Amino acid sequence: xxxxxxxxxxxxxxxxxxxxxxxxxxxxxxxxxxxxxxxxxxxxxxxxxxxxxxxxxxxxxxxxxxxxxxxxxxxxxxxxxxxxxxxxxxxxxxxxxxxxxxxxxxxxxxxxxxxxxxxxxxxxxxxxxxxxxxxxxxxxxxxxxxxxxxxxxxxxxxxxxxxxxxxxxxxxxxxxxxxxxxxxxxxxxxxxxxxxxxxxxxxxxxxxxxxxxxxxxxxxxxxxx
Amino acid sequence: xxxxxxxxxxxxxxxxxxxxxxxxxxxxxxxxxxxxxxxxxxxxxxxxxxxxxxxxxxxxxxxxxxxxxxxxxxxxxxxxxxxxxxxxxxxxxxxxxxxxxxxxxxxxxxxxxxxxxxxxxxxxxxxxxxxxxxxxxxxxxxxxxxxxxxxxxxxxxxxxxxxxxxxxxxxxxxxxxxxxxxxxxxxxxxxxxxxxxxxxxxxxxxxxxxxxxxxxxxxxxxxxxxxxxxxxxxxxxxxxxxxxxxxxxxxxxxxxxxxxxxxxxxxxxxxxxxxxxxxxxxxxxxxxxxxxxxxxxxxxxxxxxxxxxxxxxxxxxxxxxxxxxxxxxxxxxxxxxxxxxxxxxxxxxxxxxxxxxxxxxxxxxxxxxxxxxxxxxxxxxxxxxxxxxxx
Amino acid sequence: xxxxxxxxxxxxxxxxxxxxxxxxxxxxxxxxxxxxxxxxxxxxxxxxxxxxxxxxxxxxxxxxxxxxxxxxxxxxxxxxxxxxxxxxxxxxxxxxxxxxxxxxxxxxxxxxxxxxxxxxxxxxxxxxxxxxxxxxxxxxxxxxxxxxxxxxxxxxxxxxxxxxxxxxxxxxxxxxxxxxxxxxxxxxxxxxxxxxxxxxxxxxxxxxxxxxxxxxxxxxxxxxxxxxxxxxxxxxxxxxxxxxxxxxxxxxxxxxxxxxxxxxxxxxxxxxxxxxxxxxxxxxxxxxxxxxxxxxxxxxxxxxxxxxxxxxxxxxxxxxxxxxxxxxxxxxxxxxxxxxxxxxxxxx
Numbered sequence: 001x002x003x004x005x006x007x008x009x010x011x012x013x014x015x016x017x018x019x020x021x022x023x024x025x026x027x028x029x030x031x032x033x034x035x036x037x038x039x040x041x042x043x044x045x046x047x048x049x050x051x052x053x054x055x056x057x058x059x060x061x062x063x064x065x066x067x068x069x070x071x072x073x074x075x076x077x078x079x080x081x082x083x084x085x086x087x088x089x090x091x092x093x094x095x096x097x098x099x100x101x102x103x104x105x106x107x108x109x110x111x112x113x114x115x116x117x118x119x120x121x122x123x124x125x126x127x128x129x130x131x132x133x134x135x136x137x138x139x140x141x142x143x144x145x146x147x148x149x150x151x152x153x154x155x156x157x158x159x160x161x162x163x164x165x166x167x168x169x170x171x172x173x174x175x176x177x178x179x180x181x182x183x184x185x186x187x188x189x190x191x192x193x194x195x196x197x198x199x200x201x202x203x204x205x206x207x208x209x210x211x212x213x214x215x216x217x218x219x220x221x222x223x224x225x
Numbered sequence: 226x227x228x229x230x231x232x233x234x235x236x237x238x239x240x241x242x243x244x245x246x247x248x249x250x251x252x253x254x255x256x257x258x259x260x261x262x263x264x265x266x267x268x269x270x271x272x273x274x275x276x277x278x279x280x281x282x283x284x285x286x287x288x289x290x291x292x293x294x295x296x297x298x299x300x301x302x303x304x305x306x307x308x309x310x311x312x313x314x315x316x317x318x319x320x321x322x323x324x325x326x327x328x329x330x331x332x333x334x335x336x337x338x339x340x341x342x343x344x345x346x347x348x349x350x351x352x353x354x355x356x357x358x359x360x361x362x363x364x365x366x367x368x369x370x371x372x373x374x375x376x377x378x379x380x381x382x383x384x385x386x387x388x389x390x391x392x393x394x395x396x397x398x399x400x401x402x403x404x405x406x407x408x409x410x411x412x413x414x415x416x417x418x419x420x421x422x423x424x425x426x427x428x429x430x431x432x433x434x435x436x437x438x439x440x441x442x443x444x445x446x447x448x449x450x451x452x453x454x455x456x457x458x459x460x461x462x463x464x465x466x467x468x469x470x471x472x473x474x475x476x477x478x479x480x481x482x483x484x485x486x487x488x489x490x491x492x493x494x495x496x497x498x499x500x501x502x503x504x505x506x507x508x509x510x511x512x513x514x515x516x517x518x519x520x521x522x523x524x525x526x527x528x529x530x531x532x533x534x535x536x537x538x539x540x541x542x543x544x545x546x547x548x549x550x551x552x553x554x555x556x557x558x559x560x561x562x563x564x565x566x567x568x569x570x571x572x573x574x575x576x577x578x579x580x581x582x583x584x585x586x587x588x589x590x591x592x593x594x595x596x597x598x599x600x601x602x603x604x605x606x607x608x609x610x611x612x613x614x615x616x
Numbered sequence: 617x618x619x620x621x622x623x624x625x626x627x628x629x630x631x632x633x634x635x636x637x638x639x640x641x642x643x644x645x646x647x648x649x650x651x652x653x654x655x656x657x658x659x660x661x662x663x664x665x666x667x668x669x670x671x672x673x674x675x676x677x678x679x680x681x682x683x684x685x686x687x688x689x690x691x692x693x694x695x696x697x698x699x700x701x702x703x704x705x706x707x708x709x710x711x712x713x714x715x716x717x718x719x720x721x722x723x724x725x726x727x728x729x730x731x732x733x734x735x736x737x738x739x740x741x742x743x744x745x746x747x748x749x750x751x752x753x754x755x756x757x758x759x760x761x762x763x764x765x766x767x768x769x770x771x772x773x774x775x776x777x778x779x780x781x782x783x784x785x786x787x788x789x790x791x792x793x794x795x796x797x798x799x800x801x802x803x804x805x806x807x808x809x810x811x812x813x814x815x816x817x818x819x820x821x822x823x824x825x826x827x828x829x830x831x832x833x834x835x836x837x838x839x840x841x842x843x844x845x846x847x848x849x850x851x852x853x854x855x856x857x858x859x860x861x862x863x864x865x866x867x868x869x870x871x872x873x874x875x876x877x878x879x880x881x882x883x884x885x886x887x888x889x890x891x892x893x894x895x896x897x898x899x900x901x902x903x904x905x906x907x908x909x910x911x912x913x914x915x916x917x918x919x920x921x922x923x924x925x926x927x928x929x930x931x932x933x934x935x936x937x938x939x940x941x942x943x944x945x946x947x948x949x950x951x952x953x954x955x956x957x958x959x960x961x962x963x964x
Binding site: 438 | 659662663664665760761764840841843844847848849850851852928929930931932933934935936937
């Protein structure tokens with residue numbers, strides 16, 4: 001949940017992480033977000049990506065590598081693919097709205113490192129400009145990043161400079177396109193729309209009271225709207 | 226072997242080059258290339274391992290996956306939240322229920338709802354049952370890979386008791402799809418608690434049996450001790466998790482250290498570690514973990530709170546905007562979901578962090594210089610499920 | 617040339633046909649019994665399952681069904697295989713078994729070659745031929761798994777032929793003859809420290825040689841814990857990976873028939889062969905030509921049960937661990953055994 005501004009919960013341990021990274025990296029920390037008691041996001045500049053990893057590993061003690069991936073923030077032009085393939089696609093917004101820690105670009109690389117002694121993890125994010133989808137590899141920082149970077153390379157088309165061996169991990173060698181990009185259509189859905197989308201299963205609520213449920217649904221609609 | 230004609234060699238090399246995943250050259254002066262998999266008894270499905278051998282010694286090793294890649298991260302983007310559990314069930318198909326839990330917890334975290342205590346306890350019980358069913362198969366499977374056939378049958382026999390209990394509670398032996406956002410689909414059936422306790426006794430007997438039949442066997446020990454040693458530093462850098470990490474002496478268990486709302490903290494159990502980091506340690510740690518799981522299940526069954534099994538959730542689930550990461554200690558290791566929601570019916574992006582993917586990334590490092598039979602030992606002891614690698 | 621059996625005069629062709637039938641029975645009967653009794657049933661009960669139950673009562677006809685299945689299968693020779701050697705290999709393996717049985721006596725007159733003086737020497741020599749068949753199969757299949765399996769088999773043979781021979785030497789010293797009929801008689805009419813109530817079966821007085829011999833047999837047969845040439849979890853199925861249909865069946869028969877053959881040899885060397893202790897009955901009576909094979913089969917089943925019990929219980933060694941066991945443990949012990957046997961033989 002996003003924290004409401006009037007009651008900012010304080011998470012000193014996680015704030016300390018951000019402070020430490022800021023002192024080490026200076027201006028390279030461009031955004032951060034804390035979910036008190038749960039998680040912390042730190043967004044760094046592309047140039048400081050490897051340095052951020054090294055600082056987290058050596059100076060903060062975050063030696064456990066969890067994963068590295070990427071997010072394509074472009075809203076999917078296909079939605080949930082619930083429409084008939086013969087119809088024209090509905091007008092979809094192309095506005096980029098990024099999540100925790102902010103961001104300016106369509107593609108973000110995200111990685112998580114963990115400290116076993118402090119029992120906390122950091123999400124590190126970095127923006128990648130559309131015209132140059134490349135970033136320095138973390139391979140010298142965490143050995144386990146190898147396959148993760150290969151996966152991101154084939155799925156998003158992001159290049160990792162310094163990775164010696166960016167071949168496809170899952171897809172056949174001659175595969176074209178980057179499947180996890182939002183503008184890559186899920187062909188199975190284009191051929192035949194997913195019938196299950198209308199079939200939302202009723203949840204067995206504890207009261208089992210249809211009216212109460214209906215009221216709740218309306219409330220949620222209002223809250224969401 | 227008759228020599229290849231030049232044309233055949235060219236065709237073969239071209240085919241290899243087209244398959245861009247293959248790193249090793251076709252035939253070079255030094256060594257012999259041995260293709261283990263994608264259909265090989267030791268690879269649990271369709272992992273392919275290309276070994277470069279000198280005699281029987283491994284010079285280099287390159288795992289190639291993707292033969293079972295189902296693109297779940299793309300597929301969940303076109304599904305609603307309740308539909309996702311059906312998919313993620315199939316990631317680690319031997320411990321299916323455990324796959325659902327972290328995703329549901331991530332969705333609950335984003336929606337800021339919490340399942341009632343009874344649901345959390347039952348979730349924990351089923352989570353541990355799927356761990357037992359998964360790991361008891363590992364025990365038999367590891368023995369099978371080392372060459373002892375009978376242990377595998379005992380494992381299948383006793384795992385069936387656990388699957389029966391899972392089926393009795395959820396209706397599905399393999400893919401329960403039982404977890405719902407805000408709770409569970411159903412309450413436990415009548416008489417289930419007593420049956421499950423009896424099953425836990427059988428599983429403890431199974432552990433004793435395996436300790437004498439497999440673990441205590443001298444040949445098993447010579448085959449596993451000192452084979453595939455992974456130091457703690459390497460394990461951490463590769464992001465290994467679960468029993469593989471604990472077998473390297475790292476005292477780390479998400480169930481104890483970062484419980485995510487489930488009931489592990491309510492009972493008394495131990496995190497098992499082993500300092501050696503070799504194949505034997507990994508086997509030993511897993512076998513002991515089954516025992517600990519039976520203890521957890523027994524205690525949770527005794528203290529099962531009464532109450533509803535479902536929190537108040539709207540009929541149509543819309544998850545508010547936000548990002549959440551939830552990881553749990555699954556049978557294979559740490560499994561985490563990074564869920565990005567844009568406030569719609571379905572998730573915007575889900576990154577599935579599976580244990581096996583990180584665990585087997587260490588294979589090229591650890592198999593250097595070992596013999597072909599040790600490759601099999603190491604593969605078996607690292608314990609991966611193909612669905613957990615390829616997703 | 618003529619011979620007599622139970623007082624009936626037989627001409628040469630009759631003797632020859634009887635012998636041919638006899639050796640087929642000697643090879644196939646124990647092999648079939650082993651497969652049904654141990655592979656199908658004993659193992660199934662060990663592994664808490666029933667085994668085949670459909671074909672015949674308690675699945676007793678399963679074996680015939682299996683044979684029928686294999687005969688129907690397509691006979692495949694891989695494209696790049698060395699076809700001649702590939703086809704030759706299974707026959708070589710099976711013929712080894714036939715040759716081993718030649719020297720084994722089944723009764724006072726029930727021998728294929730009567731009074732074979734070099735008997736045990738000959739058995740040890742021909743039993744190695746099967747490894748040639750295995751090596752051929754591994755090499756000619758044009759498959760890397762087969763090749764590794766074949767090479768492992770060859771390495772295993774060299775390592776385990778030696779302890780086997782050395783173990784047999786102890787028996788030979790004690791019996792004072794290489795003739796297998798002589799060894800049987802030495803056990804039946806022998807005595808242990810003057811007590812001759814049950815003769816002198818060598819598995820008591822040559823217990824070390826017996827254990828080493830059985831370990832070597834296990835390795836020679838390629839049964840777990842020494843099944844590295846097959847090693848289905850590592851090498852798919854080793855040297856038989858590429859075989860199918862009839863040729864696979866031949867390997868299969870060869871495996872179990874040679875288990876029978878080695879059980880027969882071991883029974884002869886250590887359990888007293890076809891004979892019962894001489895104190896119990898007159899071994900020269902013609903009835904032992906009938907009883908002998910039955911006694912022999914019983915003893916073979918006991919040893920076969922041992923072989924297969926171990927096979928389905930133990931994990932598998934690694935190739936270098938096997939070599940280490942052979943050269944650093946078994947061979948020194950068997951040499952010491954020979955030394956001790958010699959000293960005792962001279963002393964008593």
